[in-house]
Amino acid sequence: MLERLELEAFLTLAEELHFGRTAERLHVTKSRISQTIKRLERRVGAALFTRNSRSVALTDVGRRLRDDLSPAYERIGLGLARAIAAGRGERARGVLRVGWSAPWCGNLVVRAADLLRARHPDCEVETGEIQLCDPLGRLRAGTVDVQLTAFPVVEPDIVTGRSVFAEPRALMVPADHPFAMRESVSLEDLADCVLVTLADAHVPRYWMDRHFPRRTPAGRPIPQGPATNYWSELLVHVATGAGVSPVAARAERFHARPGLAFVPLRDAPTVDYGLMWPAAGRNPLLLPFLDVVDELAPSAVRSGPGGANWPCDCPPDGGRAQRSADRSGE
The missing domain is CATH 3.40.190.10 (Periplasmic binding protein-like II)
Known part of the structure; x- marks a missing residue:
């Protein structure tokens, strides 16, 4: 279990990347922050920061720890703030x-x-x-x-x-596509289709891989088709036969129209x-x-x-x- 100073020192230093500013924010000495980080690194068994006389930077292990701890720490703060607000009747x-x-x-x-x-x-x-x-x-x-x-x-x-x-997933296909008459399709079937995707200039790669995969679970490549900017464009591309696209199953209730069919993706993770x-x-x-x-x-x-x-x-x-x-x- 992390001590409170270890948690706060690590997350604050990960944000500031400066021992002096971290110490000021936490109202402790710079040497206390240094000692705390060293003690935490010994517990982890790996360096969390690289530092020299000019800069401080997170290591790969440090970035992973920051990403894992930050949401939990924020939620603790939110819970405490909720309790305080409720107690004051704000x-x-x-x-x-x-x-x-x-x-x-x-x-x-x-x-x-x-x-x-x-x-x-x-x-x-x-x-x-x-x-x-x-x-x-x-x-x-x-x-x-x-x-x-x-x-x-x-x-x-x-x-x-x-x-x-x-939400369970479905595959949105042209109404005349062979898959349209199936009860369900598999992720492996995507290798036999062209996938209509999103333009990913501002989309994290891990998010794209989750929702618009480039390979099937067995490793087969999935052909990539038009990259769209908006949902309405994706609907048009699929309806006109340019390809297929994984969607939340509920999309059928909101976007059903002539030219489109929605087939359950039986082995896909939920959205x-x-x-x-x-x-x-x-x-x-x-x-x-x-x-x-x-x-x-x-x-x-x-x-x-x-x-x-x-x-x-x-x-x-x-x-x-x-x-x-x-x-x-x-």
Whole structure:
């Protein structure tokens, strides 16, 4: 178990990369910080920082430890701040800007915003869509304070909360594609398709690999097709036969149209959605917003097969029964 000074000294030094400024922030001596970091490195069994007379930098092990510890430390701070605010009976006030990346995320965000306004009349909540081609840009630019979007996100300047809900995956294909008549498809089938993807200039590579893989689980290459900037472009490319694309199964309820079919991806991981916010400059309204999302989320999700959390208007069979009925004329 980490001691409090070890945790705070490590995370502060990882941010400042300067022993003097770290000591000032923690109100201890510079030598105390140095001794604490050395003791932590002995416990870890590896150097966490490289340092010389001119600079301090994180090692690979240090970066990994920072990325693992920062979200947990932030959540501890949030929990304490919640308790203090509740104990003082404080009312939230100000403006909170919330982003969402899919309509089903937007539904929950709008419900949470309405509840927050009702409970705290002195606050205002602005909501808006986050474009898939730049999922973290508005958060980093400061034009949104918190957003509900698809995981994974592992960035040193962004704190991620727990997963709010998870969606099974489907493969969106042209209506006349051979896969359109199947009950389900496998990730291995992607090697026999052309994948319509996103332009990834502003998208982390690990996020792309999760949602638009370049290889199947067996290692077969997946042909990469058009790279789109917006969801509407992706719909058009698939509908006109340029390729296929993995999507959340719920997309069928929002985007079904002539020319498109949605087939369950039976062995794909779920699409997990969660809240994230900047590590620095946290909006004071974040805490009450997280509270109302926590309150609403249980009513917006239910446990599905295999333990997945599916929003309540998503059928547990991913819509297969309805497609079968449509094909049989029932």
